[in-house]
Amino acid sequence: MTAAAQDRIVGGTPHHGRIRVGVLGTSEFARRRMMAAIRGHPGAELAAVASRDPARAAHTAAQHGCAAAADYGELLARDDIDAVYLPLPNALHHEWALAAMESGKHVLAEKPLTTSAADTAELVGVAARTGRVLRENFCFLHHGQHRTVRDLLRGGRIGRLRRFTGAFCIPPRPAADVRHRPELGGGALLDTGVYPIRAAQFFLGDDLSVTGALLRQDAATGVDVGGSALLRAAGGEIVTVDFGFEHGYGSLYQLWGSEGRLTLERAFTPPPDLAPVLRVDRQGEPVHTVLPAEDQYAATVGAFAAAVRRARDLGTDPDHQAWAAAAVRTAELVEEISRCAQHITVETRERG
CATH class of the missing domain: 3.40.50.720 (NAD(P)-binding Rossmann-like Domain)
Known part of the structure; x- marks a missing residue:
């Protein structure tokens, strides 16, 4: 510089x-x-x-x-x-x-x-x-809580990572919402599913592969309103992601290692005044740490x-290459999930 x-x-x-x-x-x-x-x-x-x-x-x-x-x-x-x-x-x-x-x-x-x-x-x-x-x-990638979790993971706080699970689900949206319009790129995978996918990349890197998926597809609109995907990381770690907009609100992830678990609630959209609570479970002794509130926006x-x-x-842009690789891989993983998913057709119901 x-x-x-x-x-x-x-x-x-x-x-x-x-x-x-x-x-x-x-x-x-x-x-x-x-x-x-x-x-x-x-x-x-x-x-x-x-x-x-x-x-x-x-x-x-x-x-x-x-x-x-x-x-x-x-x-x-x-x-x-x-x-x-x-x-x-x-x-x-x-x-x-x-x-x-x-x-x-x-x-x-x-x-x-x-x-x-x-x-x-x-x-x-x-x-x-x-x-x-x-x-x-x-x-969410600009909130310090995730760097804290990554530092604890790299420091061996929960031993060797075995499993990452992430979920982002929100309540049903109004019928006219763009999320219900396939021609505008609607659907839960693109709307909320990309969050836990990107979080998995943050902790495990871009070398992830999709092994299976389920998508709940609205019979009337054709868009996916919820789903789950199973992935594997390069080191053999298991990754599961859940997403949707037909649920009570949930935004969290958990990293499960050989010696304990790290759990973070309100992981993706914490309000600027929220002090996140990180839970660390080791040998049946949970420890709750209150992290500083930050405005990620x-x-x-x-x-x-x-x-x-x-x-x-x-x-x-000196940071272009590293950022671009992650962005392209996210898009590829979304396509892999869509391509391999089994679809469950759900009947249209009145939306709020």
Whole structure:
């Protein structure tokens, strides 16, 4: 890193040169979490928002104190935007992330990055060619609780790891929700299943293979509303992931080793003011450790802004290769699960 870049960043906080971010889309999550995080971070500036509905864009812009663009194309043409946050439906990520990078913008796209491994690999290639920062918005990876768990695992706290289990399930969504629309990339595997898959990669690496899966498929919409998958890691560890949006809320993982277990609740979407509780079970003696509360959404914005500043200074993203390998492998694992899964058809029922 050059002296100029070091001058801009002290303890992760820039003295000047904030990254100006435009938002393509006005999803509930974008408005509730990410736009507030962008607006409140010292390293970023919320510059503009666009929507398919200009009135909705104007309303959202007024709420967040930024400009409104008439449409997505107009936002990408603005010269006062350095980067784009992209919370559109899954099936639109590839098209607009590609357009954003080709217009000279860096991209933070909601997960999943795309709906296919081929499209993900294409975006990764464009980012490498153009020197643009491209990131998939797995906010949970920026929360320190997972690094604490990984440090304990590497330190032998539970012996040798034998099994990883992860689950992310949410209550049923309204019938009109985009999660129920296959043409927009709906379905539980792409919506919640990618979380425990990415967590397994975080702890066990990208060398995972799928050995079997079950998907519960809605008879009316054709999308999967829940499922489970069984994978194996390179060292022979067993991995199971569960996901869905027809359940009571659950967001957790457990690492089971030869000498004990590590369990973390609220693993993927902890509120910023929640102090996580890590449970360690060894020889029948559970120990609960309260970890510091952290705002993973602000941390995500900070990490992305720092990456953009580095890329702007160096002319390339030095962290691209490591990040890209994980993103492509996640997409490949999703496809492997879909390809090998047995399907259980479930009858449509009234949704909340």
